[in-house]
Amino acid sequence: MRIEQNFSLEKYNTFHLPAKTRWFLEYENEDDLQKVLHDEYFQECLSLHIGKGSNLLFINDYNGIILHSAIRGMEVVREDESFVWLRVGAAEIWDEVVAYAVSKGWGGIENLSLIPGETGAAAVQNIGAYGMEIKDAIETVEAWNQLTFEKHVFKADECGYGYRTSRFKDPHQDPHFVTYVTLKLRKQPDFKLEYGALQDVLKGKEITLQAVRDAVIAIRQAKLPDPEVLGNAGSFFMNPVIDTAHFEKLRQQYPDIPSYPAPDGKIKVPAGWLIEQCGFKGKKHGEVGVYEKQALVLVNLGNATGDEIALMAESIRSAVKDRFGIELMPEVKYVA
Ligand SMILES: Cc1cc2nc3c(=O)[nH]c(=O)nc-3n(C[C@H](O)[C@H](O)[C@H](O)COP(=O)(O)OP(=O)(O)OC[C@H]3O[C@@H](n4cnc5c(N)ncnc54)[C@H](O)[C@@H]3O)c2cc1C
Structure with a gap:
């Protein structure tokens, strides 16, 4: 079992944010995992199991245990x-x-x-x-x-x-x-x-x-940008699902609005289109950008912090809410 203290997560998140975790613990097999689960210190600590961090946004350092599996095959x-x-x-x-x-x-x-x-x-x-x-x-x-x-x-x-x-x-x-x-x-x-x-x-x-x-x-x-070249976590928001009445109202105002059928007679609207309509595509603010080929992807232009990325996401959310009355939900998991 690998145990590291004050460990940088830069290689464990595709935004490449240099957040640190108090403990990093990597187990090789299920026996090791069982030992971890039974450990009293582990039970008391804040913990999060991660994979490659391609869907995570570390807002700041993690004051707990980050768990990672090394089970392969x-x-x-x-x-x-x-x-x-x-x-x-x-x-x-x-x-x-x-x-x-x-x-x-x-x-x-x-x-x-x-x-x-x-x-x-x-x-x-x-x-x-x-x-x-x-x-x-x-x-x-x-x-x-x-x-x-x-x-x-x-x-x-x-x-x-x-x-x-x-x-x-x-x-x-x-x-x-x-x-x-x-x-x-x-x-x-x-x-x-x-x-x-x-x-x-x-x-x-x-x-x-x-x-x-x-x-x-x-x-x-x-x-899509290659996370190895330009830090990102893929689609930042989920595609919202709205009811037909809401969609018909929007279609009167925006006849080109794209849509897909969703379960229960609802309508799925591409979040990327909504964000683009609000003028965010290709926009940059400090070290954070909205990818020029896909408005659904936020990118770390070099030295962004988790907070700055979250701030950009918040501006996008409120612009989309104001214009379309649609609440975007992040697909990316915020880790604080
Ligand atoms: C460029 C790019 C493109 C992408 N395109 C797509 C796409 O087309 N479709 C799509 O669905 N996603 C896409 N994603 C998102 C991402 O790749 C997926 O969500 C992926 O499954 C995350 O894997 P990960 O190992 O990085 O998990 P992480 O981001 O590390 O974790 C994701 C979640 O899984 C939990 N978790 C991880 N491992 C375990 C475990 N062993 N046990 C319990 N919980 C665990 C974490 O706690 C977290 O909640 C994209 C991301 C990027 C960067």
């Missing part, structure tokens, strides 16, 4: 004519899992190529992109209850999955640490190619898992 635990069940350690880099599945000809996660972060966090977040969500490929999530110290194997339908959420993010549920995720992947791919951008890139090409993965990577690289 991918293993086929079951197989039949149609499916393969792949059990993956929580610390496996998600995109490496996608690359592996695609190389084996197993479908179900190819549209989720190049999403930063680790596999445990992917299951916590219910990552999604280009018409696919990880929940549809999840068979089980293995997780340890921080309060009872017991392990539970959650079936996908017990994980409380919704848009970028799960029971593992729900403050009303017992906190859990994810150690393994088992994916159920298809031997005969069922391609999801409804997204216009994906269709455009794939036009005239033979549709294979690798072709879809390559197309997704090309689209993402063209429109």
Whole structure:
């Protein structure tokens, strides 16, 4: 087990904020995690389990214990004519899992190529992109209850999955640490190619898992900044879902407003469009910027602090609220 004191989290958050944590603790296996859970000092301290920090905003130094898993490995635990069940350690880099599945000809996660972060966090977040969500490929999530110290194997339908959420993010549920995720992947791919951008890139090409993965990577690289080059956490806000009456009122004023159907007859509006309409695209304030190709992405231009990024986010939120009457909710988790 690795234990560090006053540890810089600069390499553990994709905004590359130089926040420090009082303690950093990395466990190698479930036995070590059990020891941590039973430790009285750990129980008394503020703690947070992180992955690669690609969805986190550290507002200041963390006066507690940051926990990180080093559990890796991918293993086929079951197989039949149609499916393969792949059990993956929580610390496996998600995109490496996608690359592996695609190389084996197993479908179900190819549209989720190049999403930063680790596999445990992917299951916590219910990552999604280009018409696919990880929940549809999840068979089980293995997780340890921080309060009872017991392990539970959650079936996908017990994980409380919704848009970028799960029971593992729900403050009303017992906190859990994810150690393994088992994916159920298809031997005969069922391609999801409804997204216009994906269709455009794939036009005239033979549709294979690798072709879809390559197309997704090309689209993402063209429109999203590489966190290694320009610190960011992807989409800063979630796409808001509003009721039809509100949407119709807005459409009278803004006939071009884009929209997608959402559950319960509601309407999803792209947050990026709302932010762009408020004039924020490409704007800079000090060391914080709104990415010039995608207004939904806030970037660290060099030496931004978490506070400054939060301030920019607040200006955006209030401008969108004033103009459209829509409350944007951050997708990024603020850590104070
Ligand atoms: C450039 C860029 C593009 C992105 N594009 C997308 C996208 O298309 N779709 C999408 O859905 N997301 C996207 N994201 C967001 C991000 O990649 C995902 O949310 C990802 O799953 C976060 O993984 P992580 O390992 O960095 O987790 P972190 O950011 O470290 O943590 C995320 C959450 O998971 C919890 N957590 C992490 N590991 C565990 C564990 N083992 N057990 C329990 N809880 C845990 C943390 O406490 C936190 O609440 C993007 C981010 C960036 C920077």
